[in-house]
Amino acid sequence: MYISSTRQVPAGPGIPVVSESSDSPSAARSRAAVAPNVLALGSVSLVTDISSEMITAVLPMYVIFTLGLSPLQFGALNGLYFGVTALVRLAGGHAADRWQRRKLVAGSGYALSAVCKLGLLGAGSSVPVLGAVIAADRTGKGLRTGPRDALISLSSTPETLGRSFGVHRALDTIGAFLGPLVAFGLLLATPDRYDTVFVASFGIAAFGVVMLALLVRDRTQAVDRENPVSVGAALRLLLLPRFRRVCIAALLLGVVALSDAFVYLLLQQRLDISAEYFPLLPLGTTASYLLLAVPFGQLADRVGRIRVFVGGYVALLCAYLMLFGPVGGVVLLLPTLALHGLFYAATDGVLMAAVGPMLPAHLRASGMALIQTGQSLALLASSVLFGAAWDRWGLHAAIAAAVVSLAAAILAALWILPLAKESKA
Numbered sequence: 001m002y003i004s005s006t007r008q009v010p011a012g013p014g015i016p017v018v019s020e021s022s023d024s025p026s027a028a029r030s031r032a033a034v035a036p037n038v039l040a041l042g043s044v045s046l047v048t049d050i051s052s053e054m055i056t057a058v059l060p061m062y063v064i065f066t067l068g069l070s071p072l073q074f075g076a077l078n079g080l081y082f083g084v085t086a087l088v089r090l091a092g093g094h095a096a097d098r099w100q101r102r103k104l105v106a107g108s109g110y111a112l113s114a115v116c117k118l119g120l121l122g123a124g125s126s127v128p129v130l131g132a133v134i135a136a137d138r139t140g141k142g143l144r145t146g147p148r149d150a151l152i153s154l155s156s157t158p159e160t161l162g163r164s165f166g167v168h169r170a171l172d173t174i175g176a177f178l179g180p181l182v183a184f185g186l187l188l189a190t191p192d193r194y195d196t197v198f199v200a201s202f203g204i205a206a207f208g209v210v211m212l213a214l215l216v217r218d219r220t221q222a223v224d225r226e227n228p229v230s231v232g233a234a235l236r237l238l239l240l241p242r243f244r245r246v247c248i249a250a251l252l253l254g255v256v257a258l259s260d261a262f263v264y265l266l267l268q269q270r271l272d273i274s275a276e277y278f279p280l281l282p283l284g285t286t287a288s289y290l291l292l293a294v295p296f297g298q299l300a301d302r303v304g305r306i307r308v309f310v311g312g313y314v315a316l317l318c319a320y321l322m323l324f325g326p327v328g329g330v331v332l333l334l335p336t337l338a339l340h341g342l343f344y345a346a347t348d349g350v351l352m353a354a355v356g357p358m359l360p361a362h363l364r365a366s367g368m369a370l371i372q373t374g375q376s377l378a379l380l381a382s383s384v385l386f387g388a389a390w391d392r393w394g395l396h397a398a399i400a401a402a403v404v405s406l407a408a409a410i411l412a413a414l415w416i417l418p419l420a421k422e423s424k425a
Helices: 027-031 036-066 071-099 102-123 127-154 158-189 194-215 231-239 241-255 260-271 275-303 305-324 329-358 361-393 395-416
Strands: 005-008 019-022
Touching: 036 102, 036 127, 036 158, 036 194, 036 260, 036 275, 071 102, 071 127, 071 231, 071 361, 102 127, 102 194, 127 158, 127 329, 127 361, 158 194, 158 275, 158 329, 231 241, 231 361, 241 329, 241 361, 241 395, 260 275, 260 305, 260 329, 260 361, 260 395, 275 305, 275 329, 305 329, 305 395, 329 361, 361 395
Parallel strands: none
Antiparallel strands: 005 019
């Protein structure tokens, strides 16, 4: 099934030119297919996302309306949710490349996140302990994401990278769609029993770890002893001009993008949605993402992945304008969630598909972890800044600042990104 491609990635100082070559008798047919390893990784992500989105769906309401945190405190906690991953993504990517054990490193991250679901039970109403558990959970996500995306990239042809990431993200999003439904059903059956949600989330996450162990194949290359994997070699990837420009643009856009939790809280505030229905809000985003992930992955393969990536942020800007505008009811709710899902379909996997061919195969997990680290740090800053703006200026002024900031960041990204040199797949 897998795959025939010969491609040389650009070299930088201290980074050897690497040819990726893998031949198969059925090369022409396999170029159009998605590798079984991608489907296996997508299935693991589906199950794991049911678990993680159960928590994501109930956490904002739990900490704000049950524990009584302010928007600024929630912003700091939510920033922690993203920021901790920044500290371990590089470590995870480096370990996966250095030891050629991408599956093992990814599996460790999945297992750590599963155990943390039980930790939420022990945290009770203690905000510091809750923060520590969330930090550990995000450490697991940080460890697994780079090696997992490197496995997807190394299991795909250059021609089908966008489609492969699109299929993976679509399976991932099915889990994200089911997670809030499961949480909603559990809370409907056992009102205010968040412990029920946490225990069920642990069981589902543990099943995902077993699936990874049984279904996913690792992909390794012979270690180049003359150019060993090192932290310095990973950091020198930033000397690659195109990769560096994409990193800068992604960081800039990430700083001004609101986290999902804030988008849902803004909708809840604008529409006065009752607490028991709050976990259903992410379903609109995930439904849109699910429908559009594969088409936008294919579109990115045809017209250019960076172009589609920027277009995703334009869709996000339109969603913010909806939140800022005078309309309400379903006229506000449905288009906002649809645009939010479109944003993810055009950016999440598409960005990894765009940078994959820019990186040498033996440093791919490190390079992907590098850009994901920048995005995590940006989301940390974004959450804290927006929480502070909401706390100090009020909701309306905070959204206005978010709209202006994102519009300026998109214009800057259009100037920074190598759009003119982007090769069409």
